[in-house]
Amino acid sequence: MNEAAASAVPVFAFLFPILMTPVIMFAGRRSGRLRNALALATTVVTFLAVISLYPRIIGGEVIQFTFFEILPELHISFRVDLLSFCLAALSAFIWVLCTIYSIDYMAREHAGSRYYPVLIFTLGACLGIFMAGDFFTLFIFFELMSLIAYILVIHEETPAALKAGYKYLIMTIIGGLALFFGIIITFELGGTVSLSGGPLVQETSLLAFLAFISFLIGFGMKAGIFPLHVWLPDAHPVAPSPASALLSGIMLKTGAYGLLRVIFHVFSVELVKSGGWDKIMGVIAVITILLGSAVALTQDDIKRRLAYSSIGQMGYILLGMSILNENTLIGDIFHIFTHAMIKSTLFLAAGAIIWKTGKRLISEMPGIGRQMPFTLGCFSLAALAMIGIPPLNGFLSKWTLGLGALEAGMPFYVLILLVSSLLNALYYLPIIVPAFFGGLESDHEHGFDIKEATPRMLVPVAILALGTLIFGLLPSNIPFDLSRLTASYLLRGGPF
Amino acid sequence: MTLQHHFPALIIVIFLICAFIMPLLFRWRSTLCAPALLLVHLLALAMAVALLVRLYAGGPFYYHLGNWAPPWGIELKIDFLRVYMVLILVGLGLWIFVYALKDLAHELKREVTGWYYALYALLIGSMSGMALTNDMFNLFVFMEICGIASCAIISIKESRECLEASFKYLILSAMGTGCYLMAIAMIYMVTGQLNFQLIREALPAAAGLYPNNLLVATALIIVAFGTKAALFPLHVWLPDAHASAPSPSSAVLSGLVIKIYAFSLFNILFFVFPASFRQAVPINEIVLWLATLGILFGSIFAMVQEDLKKMLAYSSIAQIGYVFMGIGLNQPTALLGGFYHILNHALMKGMLFMVAGVIIQATGRRRVKDLNGIGHVLPLVMIAFTVGGFSMIGIPGTGGLISKWYLAEGALLANRLFFVIVIVLSSLLNAVYYLPIIINAFLNPYEGREPVKPVSRLMVGAITAGMIAVIFFGVYPKPVIVFLKAALAAVIGM
Numbered sequence: 003m004n005e006a007a008a009s010a011v012p013v014f015a016f017l018f019p020i021l022m023t024p025v026i027m028f029a030g031r032r033s034g035r036l037r038n039a040l041a042l043a044t045t046v047v048t049f050l051a052v053i054s055l056y057p058r059i060i061g062g063e064v065i066q067f068t069f070f071e072i073l074p075e076l077h078i079s080f081r082v083d084l085l086s087f088c089l090a091a092l093s094a095f096i097w098v099l100c101t102i103y104s105i106d107y108m109a110r111e112h113a114g115s116r117y118y119p120v121l122i123f124t125l126g127a128c129l130g131i132f133m134a135g136d137f138f139t140l141f142i143f144f145e146l147m148s149l150i151a152y153i154l155v156i157h158e159e160t161p162a163a164l165k166a167g168y169k170y171l172i173m174t175i176i177g178g179l180a181l182f183f184g185i186i187i188t189f190e191l192g193g194t195v196s197l198s199g200g201p202l203v204q205e206t207s208l209l210a211f212l213a214f215i216s217f218l219i220g221f222g223m224k225a226g227i228f229p230l231h232v233w234l235p236d237a238h239p240v241a242p243s244p245a246s247a248l249l250s251g252i253m254l255k256t257g258a259y260g261l262l263r264v265i266f267h268v269f270s271v272e273l274v275k276s277g278g279w280d281k282i283m284g285v286i287a288v289i290t291i292l293l294g295s296a297v298a299l300t301q302d303d304i305k306r307r308l309a310y311s312s313i314g315q316m317g318y319i320l321l322g323m324s325i326l327n328e329n330t331l332i333g334d335i336f337h338i339f340t341h342a343m344i345k346s347t348l349f350l351a352a353g354a355i356i357w358k359t360g361k362r363l364i365s366e367m368p369g370i371g372r373q374m375p376f377t378l379g380c381f382s383l384a385a386l387a388m389i390g391i392p393p394l395n396g397f398l399s400k401w402t403l404g405l406g407a408l409e410a411g412m413p414f415y416v417l418i419l420l421v422s423s424l425l426n427a428l429y430y431l432p433i434i435v436p437a438f439f440g441g442l443e444s445d446h447e448h449g450f451d452i453k454e455a456t457p458r459m460l461v462p463v464a465i466l467a468l469g470t471l472i473f474g475l476l477p478s479n480i481p482f483d484l485s486r487l488t489a490s491y492l493l494r495g496g497p498f
Numbered sequence: 499m500t501l502q503h504h505f506p507a508l509i510i511v512i513f514l515i516c517a518f519i520m521p522l523l524f525r526w527r528s529t530l531c532a533p534a535l536l537l538v539h540l541l542a543l544a545m546a547v548a549l550l551v552r553l554y555a556g557g558p559f560y561y562h563l564g565n566w567a568p569p570w571g572i573e574l575k576i577d578f579l580r581v582y583m584v585l586i587l588v589g590l591g592l593w594i595f596v597y598a599l600k601d602l603a604h605e606l607k608r609e610v611t612g613w614y615y616a617l618y619a620l621l622i623g624s625m626s627g628m629a630l631t632n633d634m635f636n637l638f639v640f641m642e643i644c645g646i647a648s649c650a651i652i653s654i655k656e657s658r659e660c661l662e663a664s665f666k667y668l669i670l671s672a673m674g675t676g677c678y679l680m681a682i683a684m685i686y687m688v689t690g691q692l693n694f695q696l697i698r699e700a701l702p703a704a705a706g707l708y709p710n711n712l713l714v715a716t717a718l719i720i721v722a723f724g725t726k727a728a729l730f731p732l733h734v735w736l737p738d739a740h741a742s743a744p745s746p747s748s749a750v751l752s753g754l755v756i757k758i759y760a761f762s763l764f765n766i767l768f769f770v771f772p773a774s775f776r777q778a779v780p781i782n783e784i785v786l787w788l789a790t791l792g793i794l795f796g797s798i799f800a801m802v803q804e805d806l807k808k809m810l811a812y813s814s815i816a817q818i819g820y821v822f823m824g825i826g827l828n829q830p831t832a833l834l835g836g837f838y839h840i841l842n843h844a845l846m847k848g849m850l851f852m853v854a855g856v857i858i859q860a861t862g863r864r865r866v867k868d869l870n871g872i873g874h875v876l877p878l879v880m881i882a883f884t885v886g887g888f889s890m891i892g893i894p895g896t897g898g899l900i901s902k903w904y905l906a907e908g909a910l911l912a913n914r915l916f917f918v919i920v921i922v923l924s925s926l927l928n929a930v931y932y933l934p935i936i937i938n939a940f941l942n943p944y945e946g947r948e949p950v951k952p953v954s955r956l957m958v959g960a961i962t963a964g965m966i967a968v969i970f971f972g973v974y975p976k977p978v979i980v981f982l983k984a985a986l987a988a989v990i991g992m
Contacts, residue, residue: 073900073979142894149893159941168937175891175929179922182892186903186918190910209915 009067012082012133015051015090019044019126023119030115038105041118045101045125049094052087052129059087060487066135066198076189078142081135081197084488085335088481089259090132092339093252096346097125099462100244103350106456107244107357113157120153121245124253131256137185137195140263144181144256148174148224151253154245155237166236173233177223181260184216188268197263201270206277210269214279217264218286225257225316228290234313235297239305243353246305250312251346255338258319262334266492271326284324288418290317295425302363304352307429308345311388314422315341321415322403329406331489332482337399339473339481340387344396347384347466351377354455354463364433369441371434373453376460378437380467385430387470390423395474398482502552505545506561506574506630509584512538513623517616524612531615532599538619539592542626546584549576558988560632568633568693575632575694578985579837583629583761587754590844591622593960594753597852598746600954604859605744610654617654620647621750625758634682634692634770637762641678641726645671648755652743663738670735674725681718684711685770694769701772716779719766727759729785729822730792733815737799740811745855748807752814753848757840760821764833767825768990776828786826790920793819797927806854806864809931810847813890816924817843823917824905830990832908834982839901841978842971846886846898849964853883856957860950869935871944878958880939882965887932889968892925897971900979 022044030037058065059082069078082090101121108114127150130143152174156167187209189195192202203210219230226234234254238246265274274280294314301307315337322334354377355370356362371378387394400419407415454460473479501508516538524531552559558577562568595618602611624643631637649671653664686692688708689700705712721732728736736756740748767781776782796816803809817839824836856879857872858864873880889896902921909917971978 071976072974073903073976074983145894156941164937164941168934171933171937172929175933176926178893179925182899182902182906182925183918183922186906186910190907209910212915 009065009080011051011055012065012080012090013067013069015048015055015094016080016126016129016133018051019048019122019129023123023126026122027115027119030118034109034114037115037118041122042098042101042105044122045094045098048125048129049091049098052090052094055082055087056091059084064198068135072138075194076138077136077196078139079135079196080133080139082133084484084491085259085262086132088335088484088488089255089338090129092342092481093125093128093132093255096248096251096342096466097121097128099465100248100346100350103247103353103459103462104242104244106458107353108242110357111157111242116153117157117242117245120150121248123150124154124248128252128256132259135197137188137197137263137268140260141178141181141185144224144260145174145178147253147256148178151249154249155241157242157245158240160240162236163240166233166240170233170237173223173230177220177230179220180216180223181220184213184220184264187213187216192268197267201266201273202268203273206273210273211277211279214264214269214274214277217261217268218283221257221260221264222286222320223257225254225261225320226290226313227257227286227316227320228293228313231290231294231313235301235306235309238309238312239303243305243349243356246309246353247346247349250309250349251342254312254316255342258316258323258334258338261320261323262492265323265326271493274326280324280326282324283320284415287317287321287324288415290314290320291418291422292317292425295422295429299425299429301429302365304355304362304364304367304433305349307364307433308348308352311348311426311429312341312345314426315345315388318400318403318419318422321418322406325406325410325412325415327406327410328489328493329402329409331406331492332485333399333401333403333406335485335488336395336402336482339485340395340399340470343466343469343473344384344387347380347463347470348388350459350463350466351381351384354459357459358453358455367433368436371437371439374455375452376454377463378434380463381437382434383467384470385434387474389426389430393471393475395470395481398474502548504561505548506576507563509542509545509549509588510623510627510630512541513619513626517619517623520616520619521612524615528612531612535595535615535619536592539588539595539622542588542622543585543592546581546588549581550585552576553578553581569691569696572636573632573693574630576630577989578981579989580629582837582982582985583758583840584626586841586844587622587625587629587758590754590848591618591750593963594746594749594848594852597749597855597957597960600956601746601852601855601859602744605655605855607656614651614654617647617651618750621651621755625754628758628762632694634685634694634697634766636692638675638678638682641675641759641762644755644758645675645726648739648751651747651750652739654747655742655744657742659738659742663735663742667735667739670725670732674722676722677718677725678722681715681722684715684718687711694765697770698772701770701775705775712775713779716771716781719763720781720784723759723763723766724788727756727763727822728792728815728818729788730795730815730819731788733792733796736815737803737808737811740814740851741805741807745807745851745858748811748854749848749851752811752851753844756814756818757821757844760818760825761840763822764825782826782828784826785822786917789819789822789826790917791819792816793823793920793924794927797924797931801927801931804865804867806857806866806869806935807851809866810850810854813928813931814843814847816928817847817890819924820901820905820921823921824908827905827908827912827914827917829908829912830986831911832905833986833990834979835901835904835906835908837982837986838897838904838975838978842889842897842901842968845964845967845971846889846896849882849961849968850886852957852961852964853879853886856953856961860953861946862948863946866935870938870942873936873940874944875950876953879953879961880936882961883939884936885965885968887928887936889972890928890932892928895969895972897968897975900972900975904979
C-alpha cells in the first residue's frame with residue numbers, strides 16, 4: 003500500500019461520519035427508516051474502517067497524516083498509534099451497538115431527525131480526538147464533540163434537561179478555555195504542539211505547572227473528576243439512554259485519553275514525578291473514587307446512580323495515571339475498555355427498563371427482574387463486573403491496578419480500591435437483589451408475565467454483557483493484549 | 499504622472515466627492531444613488547487592491563498631495579498595514595452597505611435616504627483618510643469629519659433616544675478631538691512639525707528641552723483616541739450611540755469606526771513617538787491596563803443589558819479591548835492578534851448588528867428576554883448569530899479563536915501570564931451572555947401572535963456572507979496571518 007492510501011483509512015474513518023451527518027439529516031426529512039438505516043450503516047462502515055487498521059497498528063506502525071497548515075507552525079494533522087487505535091476501535095464498536103439500540107428506543111422520542119445526525123457527528127468528532135496528531139487538532143475536535151454533545155444532553159427539552167444542559171455547556175466552555183490556556187503555554191514552551199516528537203516540555207517551571215493544571219482542568223472536566231464533576235450527574239441522566247451510554251461510556255474517556263497524551267507527550271513520566279504532580283492526581287483520584295461511590299449510594303434515580311458511579315470509575319483511571327508504572331497503565335487502559343463496556347451495558351439496560359416500564363426510581367423496581375429477566379440479567383452481570391467479582395473484566399482491571407500500586411509501594415491505594423469495590427457492591431446489589439427477589443407481594447396482584455424490550459434493544463445489551471464476561475474469563479483477550487502493548491509502547495516508545 | 503499614481507488620494511477623494519453629490523443625485527434620480535455608491539465602493543476596493551499589488555512590487559511608498567512635499571504638503575503613507583485597514587474599511591463598508599440598502603427603508607424616512615448615503619460615503623472616506631494619512635493635522639481633519647458623520651448617522655433616525663445619544667456622542671467626540679488638537683499644538687510648539695516622520699526625528703531633541711509639554715501631549719492623545727475608540731473608562735457614549743442608531747449604522751460604528759481610532763493610536767504611538775520615548779513613559783502599560791479593564795467590564799456590563807443592541811454595544815467595548823491589548827503588550831505576536839481581531843471583530847460584530855436589525859424588523863422585538871424561540875421563525879439568521887457568538891467566545895473554527903491565540907501567545911512571549919488569564923476569563927464572560935440567547939432562541943417555543951414580517955433576501959444574504967467569512971477566517975486564517983506577519987515585520991521591524 004502506498005503512503006497516501008495508507009493514511010487515507012484513518013482520515014476516512016473520522017471524516018466519513020462527519021460527512022454523512024448532513025446526508026442523514028436530509029434523509030430524515032423523507033423517511034425515518036432510511037435515516038436509521040443510514041445512521042447504522044455509517045457506524046458499521048466506520049467501525050470496519052477502524053478495525054481494518056488493526057494489523058498495521060499491531061505491527062508497530064504509527065500512521066501519520068498532515069491535512070493542512072491552519073496557521074504557521076500549527077497544523078491539522080492526524081496520527082494513529084496503539085493508544086489511538088484502542089480508543090477509536092472501542093468507541094466505534096460501542097457506537098454501532100448504541101445506534102442499533104437507538105432505533106427502537108428513539109422511535110418514541112421526538113426530534114429523531116435531530117438525534118441521529120448529532121449522534122453520528124459526535125462519533126466523527128470523537129474519532130477525530132483519538133486520531134488527532136497534535137494538540138491543536140485535538141482541541142478543535144474536543145470542542146466540536148463537547149458542543150455537539152450538548153444537543154444530545156438536552157434532547158428531551160424538559161426544564162431539567164435544559165438546566166443540566168446549560169451547566170454542561172458552561173463547564174464545557176470553561177474546560178475548553180483551560181485547554182486553550184494549556185495548549186498555548188505548551189506551544190510557547192515547546193515551539194510546537196505535535197504529538198509525534200518527544201516530550202514537548204523538558205523541565206518543570208511555573209509555566210509548565212500551570213499548563214499541567216490547565217490540562218488537568220480541561221480534560222478532567224470532561225472526565226468528571228472531582229471537583230469538576232458537578233455537571234456530570236445532571237447531564238448524563240437527562241440524555242436519552244443510548245446517548246447516556248455514549249456520554250458515560252466513551253465521551254468521558256476522551257478526557258482520560260487527553261490526560262494520557264498530556265502525561266506522555268507534553269511532559270514525560272519523569273517530569274510528572276519530579277514535579278510531584280502525580281501526587282496531585284493521586285489525591286484527586288482518591289477523592290473522586292470515594293466521593294463518586296459515596297454519593298451514588300444516596301441516589302434513587304437509577305441513571306443518576308450510574309452517573310455517579312461513572313465518576314468513581316474515572317477516579318480509578320486517574321489513580322492509575324498518578325502511579326504511572328507499567329501495571330497501572332495496563333490497568334488504566336484496560337479499565338477504559340472495561341468501564342466503557344460495563345457502563346454502556348448498565349445505561350442501556352436501565353434505558354430498557356425505563357422504556358418498557360417508565361420506572362426510573364430504584365425504589366420502584368423491586369420484582370422487575372422477574373418481569374425483565376434478560377435485561378436484569380445483563381445488568382447484574384455488568385454490575386458484578388463493576389464491583390470486581392473475579393471472572394469478570396472489572397476484576398482484571400482492578401487486579402492490574404492493585405498490582406501496580408503494590409509494585410509502586412503504595413498499599414494505601416489498594417485499600418482505596420478495596421473500599422471502593424465495597425461501596426460499588428453497596429450501591430449495585432440493592433438494585434439487583436430486590437429486582438429478582440423483592441416485591442413478591444405485587445406479583446399476586448398483577449400476575450407474573452415477562453415484558454422484555456424489543457430484540458433490537460436487547461441484542462446490544464447482551465453483546466456488551468457478554469463482553470464483560472469474555473474479556474475477564476480469557477487471560478489473553480484482545481483488549482487486554484492491546485492494553486499491555488499500549489502501556490509498554492507509551493512507557494518505552496515501542497514494544498517491538 | 500499616470501492616474502495610477504494618484505490612487506492613494508483617489509480612494510479618499512471619490513468617497514468625499516460622492517458624499518457631496520449624493521443629496522443632489524437623490525433629488526434628481528433617487529434610484530441612481532445606491533448603484534453610484536456601490537460603484538464607488540467597488541472602485542475604491544479595486545484601487546486598494548492595486549495599491550497592494552504595487553506594495554508587493556516595490557514596498558512602502560509615500561504620496562504627496564498636490565506634489566507638495568512635507569513639511570508643507572500633506573503626505574499619505576502606503577504600507578501593508580494601512581492598506582490592510584483600507585481593505586477592511588472599504589470591503590466591509592461595501593458589505594454593510596449592501597445590507598443597508600434594504601434595511602434603511604424600514605428605519606428611515608424616505609427623504610433622508612440620500613443624506614444617509616452621503617454620510618455613509620463621508621464616513622468611509624474619512625476613515626480611509628485616517629488610515630492612510632501621515633500627517634498629524636490631516637488626521638485631525640479626518641477625525642472631525644468622521645466624528646460628525648458618525649453623530650449624524652446616528653441622529654438621522656430622529657427618534658428621541660437617537661438624538662440624545664448622538665448629542666452625548668457629539669460632546670464627548672468634540673472633547674476627544676479637542677484634546678487631540680491641543681496635543682498637536684503642543685507637539686508643534688516644541689518640534690515645529692506636523693508630519694509623523696519629521697516629528698519623530700525632531701522629538702528626541704525636543705523631549706530633552708520640553709519634557710512636560712510632551713508628557714501632556716501624550717496624555718491628551720491617549721484621552722482623545724481612547725474616547726473615540728471607547729477605551730475604558732472613556733466608553734460611556736458608546737452603548738447609547740451604537741444601540742439606538744439604525745442597524746447598518748451600528749454595524750459600521752461598532753465594526754469599523756472604533757477600530758480606525760485604535761489603528762490611529764497605534765500609528766501615533768509607534769511612528770510618531772520614538773521607541774525610547776515609549777520606554778520612558780509607560781504609555782503601553784496604561785493602554786494595556788485600560789484595555790484589560792475594558793475587556794472585563796465591557797463583558798460584565800453586557801451581561802446585565804436587557805436590550806439586544808445595547809448588549810452588543812457593550813460587547814464591543816470588551817472586544818475593542820483586545821485590539822488595545824495587542825497594542826499595549828507591545829509585542830509583534832500580540833499586535834498580530836490585535837490586528838487580526840480588527841478584521842474578525844468587524845466581521846462578527848457587523849454581522850451581529852445586522853442580525854439584530856433583522857430580528858427587530860421581522861418581529862419588532864429587541865429585548866433579550868423576548869428572543870425566546872426566535873430560532874424557529876428566523877433559523878438562518880439565528881444560526882449566523884450563533885456563529886458570531888461562538889466567534890466572540892473563541893470556539894475553534896471561528897476567527898475569534900485565532901485572534902485570541904495570537905494575543906495569548908504574544909502575552910506569553912512578553913512574559914505577561916496575567917493577560918493570558920484575562921483573555922481566557924473574558925472568553926468565559928462572553929459565553930455567559932451569548933450562550934443563553936442562543937439556547938433560548940432554539941430550544942424555547944416562539945410565543946407571539948403577531949406574524950413575522952418577511953425579511954429581504956438581500957439582508958439575509960449579507961448576513962450569510964458574513965457568517966461564511968467568520969468561519970472562513972477561523973478555518974483558514976493562514977493567508978491573512980502570513981500577510982500580517984510580514985506587514986508587521988516590515989512596518990515595525992521587530
